[in-house]
Amino acid sequence: xxxxxxxxxxxxxMMLAVVTAGCGGQKAADNSGxxxxxxxxxxxxxxxxxxLAPTHPYHLGLTKFSExxxxxxxxxxxxxxxxxxxxxxxxxxxxxxxxxxxxxTLVSTAPLAGFSNKFLVxxxxxxxxxxxxxxxxxxxxxxxxxxxxxxxxxxxxxGYWENxxxxxxxxxxxxxxxxxxxxxxxxxxxxKIHMASFKAVGADPTPMAFGELYTALQQKTVDGQENPLAxxxxxxxxxxxKYLSMTGHFYAASPLLVSKAVWDKLPAxxxxxxxxxxxxARDYERGLIQESDQKLLDEVKKLGMEVAEVDKAExxxxxEPVYQEYEPQIGKDLIEQIKNTK
Ligand code: EAX
Numbered sequence: 001x002x003x004x005x006x007x008x009x010x011x012x013x014m015m016l017a018v019v020t021a022g023c024g025g026q027k028a029a030d031n032s033g034x035x036x037x038x039x040x041x042x043x044x045x046x047x048x049x050x051x052l053a054p055t056h057p058y059h060l061g062l063t064k065f066s067e068x069x070x071x072x073x074x075x076x077x078x079x080x081x082x083x084x085x086x087x088x089x090x091x092x093x094x095x096x097x098x099x100x101x102x103x104x105t106l107v108s109t110a111p112l113a114g115f116s117n118k119f120l121v122x123x124x125x126x127x128x129x130x131x132x133x134x135x136x137x138x139x140x141x142x143x144x145x146x147x148x149x150x151x152x153x154x155x156x157x158x159g160y161w162e163n164x165x166x167x168x169x170x171x172x173x174x175x176x177x178x179x180x181x182x183x184x185x186x187x188x189x190x191x192k193i194h195m196a197s198f199k200a201v202g203a204d205p206t207p208m209a210f211g212e213l214y215t216a217l218q219q220k221t222v223d224g225q226e227n228p229l230a231x232x233x234x235x236x237x238x239x240x241x242k243y244l245s246m247t248g249h250f251y252a253a254s255p256l257l258v259s260k261a262v263w264d265k266l267p268a269x270x271x272x273x274x275x276x277x278x279x280x281a282r283d284y285e286r287g288l289i290q291e292s293d294q295k296l297l298d299e300v301k302k303l304g305m306e307v308a309e310v311d312k313a314e315x316x317x318x319x320e321p322v323y324q325e326y327e328p329q330i331g332k333d334l335i336e337q338i339k340n341t342k
Contacts (some may be wrong), residue, residue: 044077044270046262048104049087051210056234057292058106058254059083061161061285065256068277077270079104089209091190098154100261108163108252110191116149121330123193125319126312127338128251131162131290136341138253142334147255156263158278162286163228163252164293169241169305170224171217176245176308178202178318187213187225193326197249197319217241228252229296230289238303245308246297247315256282 048065052058059081066079087093087102090111096102098115113119121127128134137143138160147157168175168186175181182202188194195205206222216222217240224241226249232238256278263271301307327335 043075044073044266046077046079046103047082047087048079048106048256049082049085049093049102050106051085051090052083052231053234054083056083056230057285057288058161058163060288061281062106064284065277065281068280069273072273072277073270077266077273085209085211089211091209094155094257097257097259100154100259102259103262104256104258106161106254106256108189108254109160110189110194110250110252112150112255113191113193115153115155116146117329118146118149120191120193120326121146121334121338122253123191123250124326124330124335125193125197125249125322126316127335128165131251131286133341134251134253135286137338140341142338143253150255150257151260154260156258156260158256158258158275159282160253160255161282162289163254164230164289165248166226166228166250166252167232168224168226168245168247168249169232169237170243170245171220171241172223172243174243174245174306174308175224176310178315184223185221187216187222193322194250196322196325200321201315201318213237214240226250228289229300230292232305233292233296233299238300238305242304242306243308244300244305245310247310248312249315249319 048062050058050062062079062081066081069077069079087105088096090105090107091114093102093105094107094111094115097105109119109122113123122138128137143160147160150157168181170181170184170186172184173180175184178201181198184203186198186203186205187208188198188205190207190209195207198205208216208222213222213225214235214237217225217237224243225237226247227235227237232241232244258274266274297307323335
């Protein structure tokens with residue numbers, strides 16, 4: 001009797017083992033059977049941050065980018081756009097990309113000079129005279145080489161979007177000649193060439209994150225700032241700045257950046273989709289900025305700003321000492337190469 005029970009128990013245990021193994025195998029077959037890994041069906045969610053208003057072309061361009069990425073990946077990759085410094089100021093977001101705690105950001109080149117000083121050349125006053133010249137440089141071998149220098153900082157660049165030609169505003173007085181800026185406290189980006197350029201005309205440069213700027217202008221802790229028309233309008237600086245000088249002293253390109261730690265984990269098809277969408281959305285965003293310039297100049301005049309056209313040759317001459325100061329670090333050849341690009 002006892003032997004029978006033992007045999008029956010062994011048989012039951014063997015049956016149980018066979019059934020269990022079969023299920024497990026079936027489960028494995030479900031996942032690998034249709035050549036999909038468990039992650040293959042999972043949506044990839046990416047966050048991109050910027051510091052400008054949701055009405056600015058940065059945001060409209062990134063929204064287009066998000067739509068294109070979703071289309072190109074059949075909805076597998078989803079990009080959410082966060083404006084108005086919600087994910088931090090530009091330097092903080094660049095640092096977050098390095099740490100892999102933020103996926104993407106769209107920033108001006110100026111703060112990037114603090115991470116790779118190859119970017120400094122872009123911030124020299126009046127080194128870019130036209131958009132066509134700027135696009136040839138940033139979209140060509142020079143821009144590609146400078147963007148690649150970010151890889152050692154843990155950052156991948158997908159192309160240069162546009163912020164635009166920067167103009168000076170202030171709340172104190174009309175500024176037409178460089179000497180008119182003497183003594184004005186001007187907020188600049190955190191960039192040593194921007195600061196040196198305003199020191200050269202006798203102003204008092206104060207580096208500050210963009211998110212603090214409107215309040216600083218409103219409370220008059222700074223007299224003025226410098227930004228392209230699209231920012232002056234969409235960030236409502238016309239409410240706190242009476243005088244606009246059309247200096248166009250810096251051209252700001254805006255790299256679209258991805259954390260390398262995030263990029264390297266993406267499947268090749270997702271990387272291809274992001275790269276293609278970045279270029280298509282770049283052209284859309286650049287177009288928005290170009291279309292808006294004349295329209296926004298008329299708008300800010302209607303909103304009460306007093307606009308001064310300036311003699312750019314006077315400003316180029318006044319800021320010229322910055323070239324002597326930084327040429328040894330940047331390299332005369334590179335500066336000449338960019339200046340001679342037509
Ligand atoms: O990149 O800080 C600035 O004035 C920039 O124009 C802004 O961050 C957009």
